Amino acid sequence: MQRPGMISIWFFIGALLLAYGVLICGAGIVEAISPSAAAAARAEANLHWDGVDNLHVAIWWGGLLIILGAIYTIKFAPGKGK
Amino acid sequence: MQPFTAPFAFLQAGTRLLSLSSVDLAIIVLYFIAVLGIGFYLKRYTKTGEDFFLAGREMTAWVAGLSFLAANLGSLELMGWAGAAYQYGILAAHWYWIGAIPAMLFLAIVMIPFYYISKTHSVPGYLKLRFGEPARAFSAISFGFMTVLMSGINMYAMALVLKVVLGWDISVSIWVSSITVALYVGLGGLLSAIFNEVLQFVLIWLGALLVSIIGLVEAGGWNGMVARIHANYPGQDYTHMWRTLGSFTANPMGIHWVGIVFGLGAVISMGYWTTDFLVVQRVISAKDLRSAKLAPIIGAAFKMCVPFIVILPGLLGLAVLPKGWLVGENAVNALHPHSYNEVLPIMLARYCGPGLLGLGITALIAGFMSGMAGNVSAFATVWTYDIYRAMFRKNASDAHYVSVGRWCTILGVLVSIGTAYLVMSFKSIMDYVQALFSFFIAPLFSTVLLGMLWKRTTPAGGFWGLFAGTVSSIGMWAWVKLDPSAIRYIALSPSAKDMAENMFRALWSGIICAVVTVVVSLVTKPKTDQELVGLVYGCTEIPSEGHLKLHQRPIFWAGVVAGVFVILQIIFW
Numbered sequence: 001m002q003r004p005g006m007i008s009i010w011f012f013i014g015a016l017l018l019a020y021g022v023l024i025c026g027a028g029i030v031e032a033i034s035p036s037a038a039a040a041a042r043a044e045a046n047l048h049w050d051g052v053d054n055l056h057v058a059i060w061w062g063g064l065l066i067i068l069g070a071i072y073t074i075k076f077a078p079g080k081g082k
Numbered sequence: 083m084q085p086f087t088a089p090f091a092f093l094q095a096g097t098r099l100l101s102l103s104s105v106d107l108a109i110i111v112l113y114f115i116a117v118l119g120i121g122f123y124l125k126r127y128t129k130t131g132e133d134f135f136l137a138g139r140e141m142t143a144w145v146a147g148l149s150f151l152a153a154n155l156g157s158l159e160l161m162g163w164a165g166a167a168y169q170y171g172i173l174a175a176h177w178y179w180i181g182a183i184p185a186m187l188f189l190a191i192v193m194i195p196f197y198y199i200s201k202t203h204s205v206p207g208y209l210k211l212r213f214g215e216p217a218r219a220f221s222a223i224s225f226g227f228m229t230v231l232m233s234g235i236n237m238y239a240m241a242l243v244l245k246v247v248l249g250w251d252i253s254v255s256i257w258v259s260s261i262t263v264a265l266y267v268g269l270g271g272l273l274s275a276i277f278n279e280v281l282q283f284v285l286i287w288l289g290a291l292l293v294s295i296i297g298l299v300e301a302g303g304w305n306g307m308v309a310r311i312h313a314n315y316p317g318q319d320y321t322h323m324w325r326t327l328g329s330f331t332a333n334p335m336g337i338h339w340v341g342i343v344f345g346l347g348a349v350i351s352m353g354y355w356t357t358d359f360l361v362v363q364r365v366i367s368a369k370d371l372r373s374a375k376l377a378p379i380i381g382a383a384f385k386m387c388v389p390f391i392v393i394l395p396g397l398l399g400l401a402v403l404p405k406g407w408l409v410g411e412n413a414v415n416a417l418h419p420h421s422y423n424e425v426l427p428i429m430l431a432r433y434c435g436p437g438l439l440g441l442g443i444t445a446l447i448a449g450f451m452s453g454m455a456g457n458v459s460a461f462a463t464v465w466t467y468d469i470y471r472a473m474f475r476k477n478a479s480d481a482h483y484v485s486v487g488r489w490c491t492i493l494g495v496l497v498s499i500g501t502a503y504l505v506m507s508f509k510s511i512m513d514y515v516q517a518l519f520s521f522f523i524a525p526l527f528s529t530v531l532l533g534m535l536w537k538r539t540t541p542a543g544g545f546w547g548l549f550a551g552t553v554s555s556i557g558m559w560a561w562v563k564l565d566p567s568a569i570r571y572i573a574l575s576p577s578a579k580d581m582a583e584n585m586f587r588a589l590w591s592g593i594i595c596a597v598v599t600v601v602v603s604l605v606t607k608p609k610t611d612q613e614l615v616g617l618v619y620g621c622t623e624i625p626s627e628g629h630l631k632l633h634q635r636p637i638f639w640a641g642v643v644a645g646v647f648v649i650l651q652i653i654f655w
Contacts (some may be wrong), residue, residue, distance in 0.1 A: 009120075012116065012119075013284050015118050016113070018156075019112055020112070020441060023105050023437055024438060028435075030436075048432065049432055053584070055296065057433070058435055
């Protein structure tokens, strides 16, 4: 749906994913440099799988969100039609 | 990063699995800002009743299709079915495949033309056109009742997750999320609900998908996961969908293939996906008939993939969590503090660190809010058009009905909050919902289907069939509650369990509804063909799609989805 002047829902989604990607990727980099209290808390809660620490999931998942978010934000930016 | 607690200390009321970091909280806060911002932004585009209740009937196939599916991705999908997968194994995937795909394709190809051409604003509205006021009133009131109950269940489930994972107070969670939903749906109506559902759909996938990916890495792929489950639970089959359904006692669900195929596939799922206004409302908001037909097909394609983020985490829980760590709701105690229903957030906590945990929790909240918003927006439409306008004030201005719709949104949320507190006393969320479906949805499908496909069906037949089906379903449920041994008559076996009883009760109530409808119709006066134009097969001219290329036709894509569905059954047989 696109009424005249209405911002596309895909732009909102892109902008949010972009912001999330930056936050998550940043958190992943910080976590990789100096593991936080969160890892200790997970281990304490008997939930932790040690192997996940070596995967650096937050960095590549955050990177994926940045790419997706940037594509949608640019493609559906206000004033670019659909 | 240090846990961020100061301004949110009031939320950390009880014991919890995890603390959120400042990044996690920022992600959750951003989500709330986004959904509220969309609601405020869209208010300017929501002026007429058509805008507020049907999003202007301008949705593209993709937006309608994704919101059609997202409205169903509530707490029960994300948390309940992950828990069911931990409890029953891959059998839970039947609710996503045979329990959804055939019905969604049937809706697209057979039923949508009548909903769309009749220009009805709701399913009870179709019943009014086809069968008259009594059938509409009965359907609208039962739908309103079921909708607020469902909404309450959504709220309770969400609050429970937040309490278990984060230690947040249940009441605070319920009120904060409810007010948010009330605001954005009240401001922008269905338009806002649909836009937010698309956003929530994306977040649900991006937040929940990681659990499955990392879980498979830990378990050593699909084969490694199956081997671990067999090692943990020798002699039990949790990983095959059909081969254990020949006997009630051969599978953990205690169900027979007849109940799955006919009770779930032919009655409950057909009833839910083709007549529950919560989902149908999204489809009839499409901009044209082709988009309306494509929307459920797009929804079906994505629905087939949902087990990857819902069922698979439950199976992974069976594989990687200590045996017996999760127990039934009734068995929760100090030694076993966590139930099956908590498996998804527990798996999330197992794999996700700062940032990703916030995204995962946001996915859960998004799922809960999309389900809640779906219920509330559908409730506001049915209440305003099919109860308030039909029974109390027939000729008010369009602006008046929009205003009533906004107030109904607030009212629906408040009643749902009351329901959420009521639901806390029920032991099993899933069984409760299945019972509700079989009360109202199963008979409704028989009524609508006969109304659409058999022009001899009369108004009296439609009403009394619907009434008899609903009352008989409630009667069967009460019978088994009072005398548990009666399950041998309802589900055809003393070995049947709750889930099987629900399936068979739905089957019987659907059959009773159909038989009563046919019998009463045969002895009462039918409508003329002229009165049935646009409502019934044989009296309605369906627009031809002959001018479209093959890949542009809905029937082609329905065939593709049906083919993939069959292949999946064979792979996981």
